[in-house]
Amino acid sequence: xxxxxxxxxxxxxxxxxxxxxxxxxxxxxxxxxxxxxxxxxxxxxxxxxxxxxxxxxxxxxxxxxxxxxxxxxxxxxxxxxxxxxxxxxxxxxxxxxxxxxxxxxxxxxxxxxxxxxxxxxxxxxxxxxxxxxxxxxxxxxxxxxxxxxxxxxxxxxxxxxxxxxxxxxxxxxxxxxxxxxxxxxxxxxxxxxxxxxxxxxxxxxxxxxxxxxxxxxxxxxxxxxxxxxxxxxxxxxxxxxxxxxxxxxxxxxxxxxxxxxxxxxxxxxxxxxxxxxxxxxxxxxxxxxxxxxxxxxxxxxxxxxxxxxxxxxxxxxxxxxxxxxxxxxxxxxxxxxxxxxxxxxxxxxx
Amino acid sequence: xxxxxxxxxxxxxxxxxxxxxxxxxxxxxxxxxxxxxxxxxxxxxxxxxxxxxxxxxxxxxxxxxxxxxxxxxxxxxxxxxxxxxxxxxxxxxxxxxxxxxxxxxxxxxxxxxxxxxxxxxxxxxxxxxxxxxxxxxxxxxxxxxxxxxxxxxxxxxxxxxxxxxxxxxxxxxxxxxxxxxxxxxxxxxxxxxxxxxxxxxxxxxxxxxxxxxxxxxxxxxxxxxxxxxxxxxxxxxxxxxxxxxxxxxxxxxxxxxxxxxxxxxxxxxxxxxxxxxxxxxxxxxxxxxxxxxxxxxxxxxxxxxxxxxxxxxxxxxxxxxxxxxxxxxxxxxxxxxxxxxxxxxxxxxx
DNA sequence: TTGTACGCGTTATCAG
DNA sequence: CTGATAACGCGTACAA
Numbered sequence: 001x002x003x004x005x006x007x008x009x010x011x012x013x014x015x016x017x018x019x020x021x022x023x024x025x026x027x028x029x030x031x032x033x034x035x036x037x038x039x040x041x042x043x044x045x046x047x048x049x050x051x052x053x054x055x056x057x058x059x060x061x062x063x064x065x066x067x068x069x070x071x072x073x074x075x076x077x078x079x080x081x082x083x084x085x086x087x088x089x090x091x092x093x094x095x096x097x098x099x100x101x102x103x104x105x106x107x108x109x110x111x112x113x114x115x116x117x118x119x120x121x122x123x124x125x126x127x128x129x130x131x132x133x134x135x136x137x138x139x140x141x142x143x144x145x146x147x148x149x150x151x152x153x154x155x156x157x158x159x160x161x162x163x164x165x166x167x168x169x170x171x172x173x174x175x176x177x178x179x180x181x182x183x184x185x186x187x188x189x190x191x192x193x194x195x196x197x198x199x200x201x202x203x204x205x206x207x208x209x210x211x212x213x214x215x216x217x218x219x220x221x222x223x224x225x226x227x228x229x230x231x232x233x234x235x236x237x238x239x240x241x242x243x244x245x246x247x248x249x250x251x252x253x254x255x256x257x258x259x260x261x262x263x264x265x266x267x268x269x270x271x272x273x274x275x276x277x278x279x280x281x282x283x284x285x286x287x288x289x290x291x292x293x294x295x296x297x298x299x300x301x302x303x304x305x306x307x308x309x310x311x312x313x314x315x316x317x318x319x320x321x322x323x324x325x326x327x328x329x330x331x332x333x334x335x336x337x338x339x340x341x342x343x344x345x346x347x348x349x350x
Numbered sequence: 351x352x353x354x355x356x357x358x359x360x361x362x363x364x365x366x367x368x369x370x371x372x373x374x375x376x377x378x379x380x381x382x383x384x385x386x387x388x389x390x391x392x393x394x395x396x397x398x399x400x401x402x403x404x405x406x407x408x409x410x411x412x413x414x415x416x417x418x419x420x421x422x423x424x425x426x427x428x429x430x431x432x433x434x435x436x437x438x439x440x441x442x443x444x445x446x447x448x449x450x451x452x453x454x455x456x457x458x459x460x461x462x463x464x465x466x467x468x469x470x471x472x473x474x475x476x477x478x479x480x481x482x483x484x485x486x487x488x489x490x491x492x493x494x495x496x497x498x499x500x501x502x503x504x505x506x507x508x509x510x511x512x513x514x515x516x517x518x519x520x521x522x523x524x525x526x527x528x529x530x531x532x533x534x535x536x537x538x539x540x541x542x543x544x545x546x547x548x549x550x551x552x553x554x555x556x557x558x559x560x561x562x563x564x565x566x567x568x569x570x571x572x573x574x575x576x577x578x579x580x581x582x583x584x585x586x587x588x589x590x591x592x593x594x595x596x597x598x599x600x601x602x603x604x605x606x607x608x609x610x611x612x613x614x615x616x617x618x619x620x621x622x623x624x625x626x627x628x629x630x631x632x633x634x635x636x637x638x639x640x641x642x643x644x645x646x647x648x649x650x651x652x653x654x655x656x657x658x659x660x661x662x663x664x665x666x667x668x669x670x671x672x673x674x675x676x677x678x679x680x681x682x683x684x685x686x687x688x689x690x691x692x693x694x695x696x697x698x699x700x
Numbered sequence: 701t702t703g704t705a706c707g708c709g710t711t712a713t714c715a716g
Numbered sequence: 717c718t719g720a721t722a723a724c725g726c727g728t729a730c731a732a
Contacts, residue, residue, distance in 0.1 A: 299649030
């Protein structure tokens with residue numbers, strides 16, 4: 001394996017110019033003031049609160065700013081105000097495709113309001129989530145916690161410092177964005193009952209996951225209502241590997257249909273089952289949650305319960321921005337719906 | 351724009367319950383100075399360059415900082431220095447799992463040096479990439495461009511302002527992290543020849559992708575050397591959908607083995623082919639590049655050429671940090687090898 | 701080795 | 717409505 005970073009044999013890797021210092025520094029409001037013939041403070045006003053200056057000088061200043069190609073220095077602005085126009089988003093695992101949409105939703109919402117999103121991951125660790133959040137707190141105006149592993153009191157403590165919104169979690173006192181999983185679960189259970197299933201199982205996710213417990217409750221309740229059996233047979237890391245490890249317990253349970261905490265686990269479970277010669281869905285039906293990217297790569301493609309992750313990300317950001325703008329009233333938000341996505345991993349009981 | 355904050359823990363605290371200070375606002379170096387009985391500037395020195403103060407006062411100051419639970423105000427620090435301890439990373443598509451490892455590699459390297467990573471995506475658009483980069487430029491110390499769609503001159507212009515490193519691209523004059531694809535391609539072609547294939551095809555990615563061209567060149571050269579036919583039969587967006595759209599052209603080509611620009615396209619192509627009743631690999635072998643998360647979800651699992659993405663991310667960050675530290679021209683970088691990952695989508699020619 | 705004084709770019713508080 | 721001036725917290729020549 002010969003080659004290298006600079007492939008083309010020309011090993012001139014290091015004529016690379018080192019951090020050059022641009023000769024002229026960026027234009028400031030003083031430059032604009034001079035050009036427009038007004039006081040710097042007037043420029044500041046014109047550029048931040050477009051209401052407190054006369055229309056004439058406003059235009060004068062804006063023109064000058066434009067020709068100078070002026071851009072605010074966010075650090076200088078953050079110093080007196082403490083505001084950074086930045087919102088943090090902490091996800092539990094950046095390699096979980098479920099967060100793609102959360103990230104994109106939040107990012108789009110942020111960009112639309114001229115905010116910047118800061119992304120961090122907690123690697124499924126409550127401790128790391130806490131230190132990350134606290135570190136972020138210094139540089140952001142608010143924080144979004146997606147599927148947090150933190151305990152409620154810790155989240156509330158965070159919320160005392162700056163606006164906080166949680167996704168996939170219900171925490172009284174902070175903005176909580178939770179999808180209405182009952183809808184999707186109801187659809188799924190009804191469908192499975194129609195296919196002849198009477199004994200369902202649930203493979204749980206991390207212990208600290210509020211959402212995992214919630215999904216199990218929803219499933220249990222729905223099954224009780226429909227007169228089906230439902231048991232929680234295993235738990236594990238919310239990853240493909242974690243799903244694989246639950247295969248033995250799932251087989252032992254005798255259930256004919258299995259809900260997994262998320263698609264990743266469902267995929268892992270299905271892989272392991274197939275490896276052992278269990279045919280899906282003939283022998284056992286498998287369902288995931290989230291409808292992540294890649295859940296249709298499998299054979300059979302995974303049936304799953306779609307969550308409105310993108311909308312959740314956008315909603316979380318909107319709530320924080322509302323807090324920031326003082327419009328605090330976090331009135332009741334409409335529940336975000338879930339729905340059954342039927343693909344090949346579920347079928348008639350044999 | 352999003353950012354990945356590093357997980358580096360700043361102080362130790364947490365056990366300290368009592369609020370260290372009566373004042374509401376965060377402690378500053380003035381508070382520390384007062385408590386330690388020294389001048390604020392001494393505190394500044396002690397906290398930034400641990401060499402310029404006496405060991406005694408150093409400890410005095412550090413103790414005071416600890417009991418005060420002091421944390422530097424990054425904005426105040428950025429103002430005089432222009433340094434933010436932040437590096438930007440722009441990827442072309444955040445939903446492409448290939449970037450997982452790039453992101454993690456860069457993040458880990460950043461965290462290790464107490465830097466923070468800012469993440470943004472260009473959505474495969476050169477224009478958006480440029481505006482994003484320029485926007486970032488104001489708040490980061492350097493920028494990493496992963497698979498940039500920008501033209502060379504534009505990248506060089508960026509590099510004139512702050513340190514820049516590109517991944518999957520060779521740009522003379524800026525740090526270029528490119529894996530040795532010849533190694534993996536060589537392995538793959540040799541394997542296919544052994545399996546009886548004589549006519550290979552390449553499905554290209556985006557036109558602006560330097561890496562796509564490079565992969566095609568490598569394949570072409572290797573085939574020529576081995577006496578095999580190789581043609582580029584199609585091109586498309588580097589996505590699953592893009593891969594699907596190339597199916598017709600691929601079938602028309604008559605090739606028995608197809609290299610795709612990346613795994614996403616390979617998966618899409620395989621799906622579309624299978625939908626049309628073409629059996630993989632019996633009728634046609636398919637190979638991807640990158641070995642992304644999920645490339646083993648398919649049936650058959652995808653054969654692919656693994657790229658050291660994580661190492662690339664780490665390397666890119668290291669180069670930028672070296673620039674920042676003035677140690678500018680670091681010697682030749684270590685080679686980043688690629689290798690063939692043989693799974694089920696390749697087989698003997700029928 | 702440590703203290704003094706000032707600047708970084710912006711916003712906020714007063715006057716006018 | 718606009719101008720002057722004082723913070724904001726930190727780094728750093730320049731002195732001492």
